[in-house]
Amino acid sequence: MSKVFASLGISLDGYVAGPHAGPDNPLGDGGERLHAWLYGVEAWRNRQGPGGGETGRSGLVVAETFDRAGAYVMGRRMFDEGERAWPEPPPFRAPVFVLTTSARDAWVREGTVFTYVTEGIHAALDQARAVAHGKDVQISGGAHTVREYLNAGLVDELELHLVPVLLGDGLRLFDGVDPALRLVKDRVVDTPDVTHLRYRTVR
Amino acid sequence: MSKVFASLGISLDGYVAGPHAGPDNPLGDGGERLHAWLYGVEAWRNRQGPGGGETGRSGLVVAETFDRAGAYVMGRRMFDEGERAWPEPPPFRAPVFVLTTSARDAWVREGTVFTYVTEGIHAALDQARAVAHGKDVQISGGAHTVREYLNAGLVDELELHLVPVLLGDGLRLFDGVDPALRLVKDRVVDTPDVTHLRYRTVR
Numbered sequence: 001m002s003k004v005f006a007s008l009g010i011s012l013d014g015y016v017a018g019p020h021a022g023p024d025n026p027l028g029d030g031g032e033r034l035h036a037w038l039y040g041v042e043a044w045r046n047r048q049g050p051g052g053g054e055t056g057r058s059g060l061v062v063a064e065t066f067d068r069a070g071a072y073v074m075g076r077r078m079f080d081e082g083e084r085a086w087p088e089p090p091p092f093r094a095p096v097f098v099l100t101t102s103a104r105d106a107w108v109r110e111g112t113v114f115t116y117v118t119e120g121i122h123a124a125l126d127q128a129r130a131v132a133h134g135k136d137v138q139i140s141g142g143a144h145t146v147r148e149y150l151n152a153g154l155v156d157e158l159e160l161h162l163v164p165v166l167l168g169d170g171l172r173l174f175d176g177v178d179p180a181l182r183l184v185k186d187r188v189v190d191t192p193d194v195t196h197l198r199y200r201t202v203r
Numbered sequence: 204m205s206k207v208f209a210s211l212g213i214s215l216d217g218y219v220a221g222p223h224a225g226p227d228n229p230l231g232d233g234g235e236r237l238h239a240w241l242y243g244v245e246a247w248r249n250r251q252g253p254g255g256g257e258t259g260r261s262g263l264v265v266a267e268t269f270d271r272a273g274a275y276v277m278g279r280r281m282f283d284e285g286e287r288a289w290p291e292p293p294p295f296r297a298p299v300f301v302l303t304t305s306a307r308d309a310w311v312r313e314g315t316v317f318t319y320v321t322e323g324i325h326a327a328l329d330q331a332r333a334v335a336h337g338k339d340v341q342i343s344g345g346a347h348t349v350r351e352y353l354n355a356g357l358v359d360e361l362e363l364h365l366v367p368v369l370l371g372d373g374l375r376l377f378d379g380v381d382p383a384l385r386l387v388k389d390r391v392v393d394t395p396d397v398t399h400l401r402y403r404t405v406r
Contacts, residue, residue: 012363012386012402013377014217030382160215164402168382174216179233179371183215188398190391195400199215199367 002132004125005157006139006146007065009034009194011167016143019169026081033165037193038062047091057189061196065159070135071128072096073121075145079114095131097124099145121148143173150201151178157186159198205335207328208360209342209349210268212237212397214370219346222372229284236368240396241265250294260392264399268362273338274331275299276324278348282317298334300327302348324351346376353404354381360389362401 008016011034018028027034038044042053043063053059071094074082079098082090089110090096096114099121107114117124128137139149149155160173183199190196211219214237221231230237241247245256246266256262274297277285282301285293292313293299303319310317320327331340342352352358363376386402393399 013375013380013382162400164386164388166377166380166382166384166386168377168380172216174369174371177216177369177371179216179369181369183367183369185367185393185395185398188391188393190388190393192388195388195391195398197365197398 003136003156007159009161013166014172015167015170016173017171018167028170049087068136069138070132074140076100078142162195206339206359210362212364216369217375218370218373219376220374221370231373252290271339272341273335277343279303281345365398
């Protein structure tokens with residue numbers, strides 16, 4: 001059975017983006033510190049273009065995340081930011097469903113078709129599942145979109161890449177998540193720079 | 204060289220106490236869920252009275268924490284709450300220095316002398332170090348006291364016992380901690396119920 005998962009970098013004080021996040025500053029002030037561990041990882045660099053980079057435990061976690069995702073769902077803001085920043089070809093290599101309120105034709109790029117969904121989070125997930133070929137569906141983000149799926153009880157696994165930095169302000173993943181959400185620890189992969197914590201949701 | 208450390212249970216959404224914490228509800232609503240893993244651990248039960256309990260990885264972490272502490276510093280509120288709740292003998296078995304604004308005679312109990320310090324956090328730490336016999340000093344809490352010591356650059360190690368629960372509201376450890384605090388991951392001990400994350404501070 002195909003699973004639905006999300007995977008986010010998070011600071012020790014709970015932020016997934018720093019303060020003053022916006023179209024020109026998608027991660028917020030200091031937010032790039034949440035992903036510094038990622039930028040050197042081979043599996044990520046292969047998808048982003050530059051190539052090279054490190055393997056190791058973080059590399060395996062990232063490679064596994066790419067491998068398992070047969071389709072993606074993302075929020076409109078994340079898409080708008082990514083549209084200007086993703087390399088050609090985009091890093092997904094699988095269908096992406098974008099939650100939006102205004103219809104738009106699909107955007108076909110090499111290896112990735114972006115389809116706009118105006119019928120809400122259930123419809124987007126159904127469409128993603130239908131084309132995932134039995135693989136899993138990743139709720140890419142941003143945080144608001146992950147929260148919506150968590151609160152709708154639609155997420156099976158939540159992986160947090162916990163980085164020992166403090167951002168002090170910004171966007172907290174769990175603000176607005178129903179505290180009735182039940183999580184069970186599934187796996188921890190520890191590395192010097194980041195601790196990969198994976199939780200399963202329990203219904 | 205004697206180290207200064209703190210050790211706190213924390214929810215996945217960053218709380219060290221739930222909402223409505225107060226004298227009659229020291230952990231706040233739901234806050235006991237942060238410590239559920241602890242109540243079954245042998246090393247804790249030995250100090251708290253009932254005996255029995257589990258060893259295992261969490262047991263080793265707790266035993267090590269008790270063993271290394273040659274003296275304690277705690278805030279007045281934590282003391283006031285504990286004074287009514289600790290068993291006889293109290294669990295510390297080492298000198299405890301209580302931060303307070305009004306002088307009071309030392310309170311001598313079996314194995315533990317509580318000394319009240321009105322001269323502030325540096326004075327309390329100096330007094331604790333002086334009697335720790337080369338062992339470490341634990342900043343017991345509460346969160347406000349740990350924050351004061353973190354912001355003063357006086358903490359060498361911070362251990363967080365991360366529990367996969369969401370409290371949704373309450374007291375956040377890192378609210379008010381200067382985000383310039385630099386931390387380096389030192390050790391992770393993972394168990395099914397709790398992930399023990401230890402960080403060193405860098406100056």
